[in-house]
Amino acid sequence: MTSESLRIRPFHQVDVFSAQPYRGNPLAVVVDAEGLSSEAMQHFAHWTNLSETTFLLPPTDPRADYRVRIFTGSEEFPFAGHPTLGSAHTWLQAGGEPKTDGVLVQECGAGLVRVKHDAGRLAFAAPPLTRFEPVDADVRSQLTAGLRLPEDSLLDASWLVNGPEWVGVLLESAEQVLAIEPDLVAMGDLKVGVIGPHEPGSDVDFEVRTFIPGDAMVEDPVTGSFNAGAAQWLIGSGRAPEEYVAAQGTALGRAGRIHVKAGGGDIWVGGASVTCIQGTVLL
Known part of the structure; x- marks a missing residue:
């Protein structure tokens, strides 16, 4: 990634699985990741020094509301739980509106994952065990x-x-x-x-x-x-x-x-999320 390609992008840092700030699991979220290469995403995820960093993108599947790429400091994951909830929380906070009221559809490496509101929290449908x-x-x-x-x-x-x-x-x-x-x-x-x-x-x-x-x-x-x-x-x-x-x-x-x-043939895994840092990042 060259200096000429850098631009200011919206950025959130979210604490997931806790309603109390700084008592859950932190997640870095780049809200607009269009134009970033996989190499640039991996480099930034390594730099944040958090367990995961996610990058929000427009979906490629018409059934999805948004696409997310999930990186640890050293590799990309097809799916992970706290990044799913934190990314959904951030997408909504950034003004995202789901195609179906009350249910988000996230596109990720593992496929489509449904996320819904449940008792004031977001919950994702557990993907099948492979x-x-x-x-x-x-x-x-x-x-x-x-x-x-x-x-x-x-x-x-x-x-x-x-x-x-x-x-x-x-x-x-x-x-x-x-x-x-x-x-x-x-x-x-x-x-x-x-x-x-x-x-x-x-x-x-x-x-x-x-x-x-x-x-x-x-x-x-x-x-x-x-x-x-x-x-x-x-x-x-x-x-x-x-x-x-x-x-x-x-x-x-x-x-x-x-x-x-458990309900409706699915197992839903939910938790609270709270935004602790909101601003921009040069990326």
């Missing part, structure tokens, strides 16, 4: 080593691939989830999400933590794609009710809340 099967013995051993847990504490472990290649691990309790002190070297290149139930009567139903490999393994504050896969897994197996709330980010001092609801 790989859904129990992990093999070698991966299970790697998980127990990486999570520093005895083998019999893993109630279940399955591939939950819906873009990102998640491995889901179910533990007996939220306390076990929060007590994990992972061995990041032993975790290797696995993207691991761990979930366990809270005691009945708690403010939330499940506790979630996710660990993502990269230059250094990091714990993600709140992860929509993993929660979408976990909801399909747990509701489908009868381990979770058709409507529940999960907490994530507790171990990092965040207050992420993921609202899950």
Whole structure:
């Protein structure tokens, strides 16, 4: 990208899965990304130093309201959850009007994703799992080593691939989830999400933590794609009710809340979003 191609573009930074600013998962959104190359998008996403940066574009599919491209600091994702909700929130805030009242259709690398209003929040329809099967013995051993847990504490472990290649691990309790002190070297290149139930009567139903490999393994504050896969897994197996709330980010001092609801043949994954920074960017 040469200096002659630079121009001022609208830019938002949004906190997703939290109604409290700075307690969820931040997302950078370039509102008008027309004319940017993939290389320029990747370079800017690396520069923001956030887990994801998105770029809003006109749709190429006539059924869609807008198109989004989703980048981490090192690669492009076909789909991700908190970027979907944060991008939809930003598109609406920037004056976007959906073709169908009350429902947005987002075009992304994984196809078309529906987003709707639900109890004052936005929620996306969980995309289908493209790989859904129990992990093999070698991966299970790697998980127990990486999570520093005895083998019999893993109630279940399955591939939950819906873009990102998640491995889901179910533990007996939220306390076990929060007590994990992972061995990041032993975790290797696995993207691991761990979930366990809270005691009945708690403010939330499940506790979630996710660990993502990269230059250094990091714990993600709140992860929509993993929660979408976990909801399909747990509701489908009868381990979770058709409507529940999960907490994530507790171990990092965040207050992420993921609202899950099954209905009409879909599982909807929702959360609040709040714009924390709004302005322009030279790009």
